[in-house]
Amino acid sequence: MSGLSLEQRKSWAAAISRFLARYRFLLDAPMIEFFTDDLWGHLPLSWQRALAELSSPHLAALLLQSSPSRQARAAAHALALPRGPRGEGGTLADGKLEEFQGNPQHSSKxxxxxxxxxxxxxxxxxxxxxxxxxxxxxxxxxxxxxxxxxxxxxxxxxxxxxxxxxxxxxxxxxxxxxxxxxxxxxxxxxxxxxxxxxxxxxxxxxxxxxxxxxxxxxxxxxxxxxxxxxxxxxxxxxxxxxxxxxxxxxxxxxxxxxxxxxxxxxxxxxxxxxxxxxxxxxxxxxxxxxxxxxxxxxxxxxxxxxxxxxxxxxxxxxxxxxxxxxxxxxxxxxxxxxxxxxxxxxxxxxxxxxxxVPDTAAPTDPAECGYPLSTWVSGLPGHQLSYKAREGACHAIEDYALRLVDESATLRTHCFRAMLETVIRAADPAKKRLGVQTINKSHMLTFEEYIRLGLERVGLDPNMALDRAALESLLGQQQKVVAFFSLALLLAPVVETLILLDRMIYLQEQGFQCELIPLFDxxxxxxxxxxxxxxxxxxxxxGGWLRTRSPLRPEHDPGRGQEGRSPLDTPTGSKL
Known part of the structure; x- marks a missing residue:
């Protein structure tokens, strides 16, 4: 994104702000509440029909891979910063970096x-x-x-x-x-x-x-x-x-x-x-x-x-x-x-x-906050980013796409945790969103083993009676959990882009030149x-590190789409 002016970066940030404000239900939804709060039911019916039966490899192709042929990913990819590294080195056909081809533990460079x-x-x-x-x-x-x-x-x-x-x-x-x-x-x-x-x-x-x-x-x-x-x-x-x-x-x-x-x-x-x-x-x-x-x-x-x-x-x-x-x-x-x-x-x-971030309950001086930094972004409607949205921006979208393609057993982890949340709340409705210490290799456990370990870690009886039939029914919706998480992850690079654009605009507001470089693979x-x-x-x-990118033009603002619609609006009912 080299060579963009301050005004062009402001326009980009404004488009992202409009885009993200429309989809707070995806950005802010904790995955552990998928079943307790019926997150699937929050999706438009057309989305539910389109996503319900998709396999994991199809989800990877639809949502996370780079070719923006569908409306949803076209919007997200158009708004997100390019993350592909510059030409030096590179990834080989088997997905490994060239510098680790001889030994996966040692960079040859x-x-x-x-x-x-x-x-x-x-x-x-x-x-x-x-x-x-x-x-x-x-x-x-x-x-x-x-x-x-x-x-x-x-x-x-x-x-x-x-x-x-x-x-x-x-x-x-x-x-x-x-x-x-x-x-x-x-x-x-x-x-x-x-x-x-x-x-x-x-x-x-x-x-x-x-x-x-x-x-x-x-x-x-x-x-x-x-x-x-x-x-x-x-x-x-x-x-x-x-x-x-x-x-x-x-x-x-x-x-x-x-x-x-x-x-x-x-x-x-x-x-x-x-x-x-x-x-x-x-x-x-x-x-x-x-x-x-x-x-x-x-x-x-x-x-x-x-x-x-x-x-x-x-x-x-x-x-x-x-x-x-x-x-x-x-x-x-x-x-x-x-x-x-x-x-x-x-x-x-x-x-x-x-x-x-600014605390609405106890207002703080914006000059003391880490986000937003710039005067421009702090004045944009919808610029606020919740903890969940900012946490989601740290996820490795490329790694998750590979897991989708490989139909990795690790994909069940989110479903297991959401199932555990239903058991916790049934046992004690006052206990919500408890932090559960990481359960190593959870994807190699049965759901019952996982739930009993989770109950022990939150101070509940691990030997309590479980409704196996109900839990097996929830486990049958695992692919919906994967689809919902993939949708949220589609927005993660856009959130990161807004945070980094805010920093660039802050520096440019002070009169300094700055650039963003996708340096690592x-x-x-x-x-x-x-x-x-x-x-x-x-x-x-x-000169050797920069990548160029065309700035957004108002008539091609991905945050609006045709006739003021967002590209995630699906008039046909089956396309995202």
């Missing part, structure tokens, strides 16, 4: 040293995102990357050791930071061994790893507080623990989960001097830089990274977040907009259901859209 402790999905993601971060950092003249929500440090590790970028990794959970530092240390030892054997040259990898900070990045905090978090020194009063990616055998005090070594004092002093002298805002020093930071950027040199004294951050900073959860992805955007030091971001979001990584923004022209960095 990622060096073996960076595959240790990393699942295949993450291997695919860190390699792709790191390349984009490196390209963007070169464009923005930015030699310092801050990885927000860094977890076990897989992305930070590859950026620092593999791509020679100074990295600060920020993670709230000290246990994950301890693990990340341990993995960093293991990698350093492996790199030294490979160098000693002569299999690596000195320029292949960097022995300087990321600097780790334990702390919470608050989207509502002023940007000065964010920079203060990044600049914390070890043992500073009240500061979060800091760990460096350079190691010796001794551990730091227990208040810090990481390691350190004595820095080379001359190198550190040189780094501080160079940092202070570096010019980055249109050739001016930082003291002369504009508050907005939107003017042209002139790159600073790579510089060394001093582990004993955190960087002064007088040079440009790039923020990145790989599947930063909920409002954490919003924090990247807010600090990019507000902080003159932050000159670029790459943000891959996840867990949309954890976004903060969606069959491997369902949240595969990367939001990229910079306070400089993005075109030189993104």
């Amino acid at each position: 990622l060096h073996p040293l960076f595959r240790k402790h990393v699942k295949p999905k993450k291997q695919h993601e860190i390699r792709q995102l790191a390349q984009l971060v490196k390209k963007l950092s070169d464009l923005a003249g930015c030699r310092h990357v801050v990885d927000v929500g860094s977890g076990q440090g897989h992305l930070s590790r590859f950026l620092a050791f593999g791509l020679h970028l100074p990295v600060t990794a920020v993670e709230e959970d000290p246990r994950l930071v301890s693990r990340a530092v341990k993995f960093d240390q293991e990698l350093v030892q492996s790199l030294k061994k490979e160098q000693a054997k002569g299999t690596l040259t000195a320029g292949d990898f960097c022995l300087q790893g990321p600097r780790h900070v334990v702390g919470c990045v608050d989207p509502r905090a002023p940007w000065q507080a964010f920079l203060h978090l990044l600049q914390q020194k070890k043992d500073e009063a009240g500061s979060p623990p800091v760990a460096d990616g350079l190691f010796q055998a001794e551990r730091t005090p227990k208040t810090s989960p990481g390691f350190h070594r004595e820095a080379e004092k001359d190198g550190c002093q040189k780094t501080r001097t160079e940092s202070r002298l570096r010019k980055w805002d249109g050739g001016r020093t930082d003291g002369e830089a504009s508050a907005s930071g939107q003017e042209g950027l002139v790159g600073g040199g790579p510089g060394q990274f001093c582990p004993e004294n955190p960087p002064l951050l007088e040079a440009p900073v790039l923020l990145t977040g790989l599947h930063a959860c909920g409002d954490l992805s919003v924090a990247l955007l807010r600090h990019f907009v507000r902080c003159p030091r932050v000159v670029a971001i790459t943000s891959v979001a996840c867990c949309y259901m954890k976004l903060s 969606p069959t491997v990584s369902p949240r595969n859209l990367v939001l990229v923004a910079a306070k400089a022209d993005l075109s030189p960095a993104l």
Whole structure:
């Protein structure tokens, strides 16, 4: 969707808002209430007749596959962002990624040293995102990357050791930071061994790893507080623990989960001097830089990274977040907009259901919410997204389509849970929508085994008498449950599109250029859209990543259809 203007993106968001407002009964319906609230009966009769007898493979073809020959999927596909990855690599005929063809656990395009402790999905993601971060950092003249929500440090590790970028990794959970530092240390030892054997040259990898900070990045905090978090020194009063990616055998005090070594004092002093002298805002020093930071950027040199004294951050900073959860992805955007030091971001979001939204019962300041961000979307009728709608936007539509095609036994899971809900409410009508801890391999159980395990987990008698005949009757409607869920899932990419368009419009309202890139293969990584923004022209960095898409025209607004109808209206009675 490259090259769209602010007005075109606003028009797109408005069309989605109209479309979703019409189908709240699909977006907001909890699947566990399929039987208790007769969700099937909420569908138009023509839809019921068309869907009732369809097999799972037919549902995949009708609703989820890409060719928009029917009205329903034509509307959803026209409104949703394209999710197919760019041409590099690709999926083979058997559905596997080319990079995993030799070994499903190891990406052939990622060096073996960076595959240790990393699942295949993450291997695919860190390699792709790191390349984009490196390209963007070169464009923005930015030699310092801050990885927000860094977890076990897989992305930070590859950026620092593999791509020679100074990295600060920020993670709230000290246990994950301890693990990340341990993995960093293991990698350093492996790199030294490979160098000693002569299999690596000195320029292949960097022995300087990321600097780790334990702390919470608050989207509502002023940007000065964010920079203060990044600049914390070890043992500073009240500061979060800091760990460096350079190691010796001794551990730091227990208040810090990481390691350190004595820095080379001359190198550190040189780094501080160079940092202070570096010019980055249109050739001016930082003291002369504009508050907005939107003017042209002139790159600073790579510089060394001093582990004993955190960087002064007088040079440009790039923020990145790989599947930063909920409002954490919003924090990247807010600090990019507000902080003159932050000159670029790459943000891959996840867990949309954890976004903060305006509370109608206790009104909150919209400026403190994670959705909507933009002034435009917040003013659109019908823009509101329930928890259920936002949770649905996180589902892996490509994976579900494959399960439909294969008629996987896992398709029965939603039916089992809806059956369990009828038993729970019959036993105690006051108990509704209880959280049931995941029942592993539930599709391999009989419905009675599943229900008794579920009853035990919600504190009810697992040995209570069950009406087997009634439950078997409900199980006979399993295909209707699958069809209803497929309908709801058809709308999931449209919901995600509205959330991401809201973020793009927010950035454009502030005067910044931004793009969305389907960077990962969606069959491997369902949240595969990367939001990229910079306070400089993005075109030189993104030429190979961008996909083009024609903007919506008012006369072809998929939210309206012919004569003001939605494309999901079915005048013929049998077509969706």
